[in-house]
Amino acid sequence: MNLDREQIKQLVHEVIKIQAQPTPIPPNETIVNESLKDVITETEVRDLPIRGNLLIREDAILTPSAQDVIRERIINVSYRKRHTRSAAQRIIALGSDHGGFEMKEQLKRWLDEWGYQQRDFGTHSADAVDYPDFAHAVARAVADHVCDLGIILDGAGIGSCITANKVPGIRAAMCYDEATAQNSREHNYANVLTLGAKMLAEEHTRKIVQAWLNTDEGEARHGKRVTKIIAIEKQYLRS
Secondary structure, three states: OOOHHHHHHHHOOOOOOHHHHOOOOOOOOOOOEEOOEEEHHHHHHHOOOOEEEEEEOOOEEEEEEHHHHHOOOOOOOEEEOOOOOOOOOOOOEEHHHHEEEEHHHHHHHHHHHHOOOOEEOOOOOOOOOHHHHHHHHHHHHHHOOOEEEEEEOOOHHHHHHHHHHHOOOOOEEEEHHHHHHHHHOOOOOOOOOEEEEEOOOHHHHHHHHHHHHOOOOOHHHOOOOHHHHHHHHHHOOOO
């Protein structure tokens, strides 16, 4: 077959074009990096190889900066099925000041009835105490994964909520009815509930707590917003 100059030139260009194209990098099928953390930050993903594999918990939260790195490095993220604890396996941290002591003691009986394990961080009498001490203890127990969730009671529920939210990793919600209890879990992934023992009737409190414990964290669109809360928190943490 005889080719003229233009045809030869075209063939050469095609060969050069093919050679110039980058060789696709296949995903690394042999190495899987796994993280057991609740929150995946940029630190966990920035050193992963391009097109590497990352296995995380189904309920783990990816921070915005981590998501950016994952997109840039084309990292394949897969999820390990979440192990859902039964009521008998979940541990609830409890705390109150003197204003919430009596309601806390009643709450302990309800938790026994519902099949939850519990840890009481005090107070252990109706003598006057300072609510921040007990709110802090419950919040630390949840943040350190000693307990799964926390419930704190004081007179109004406000002071304990403010205190608990000073602990990194805590999303405390002061709830006053079943709707706010469900919303705090589904939309805000609240892991600590605070209640005003002097503001709520006993049966009302029972319904709020039951609704809160029975509501799971919501779908991904809510989680995306929670990651922004976490990102804001990290801006003000000292390195």
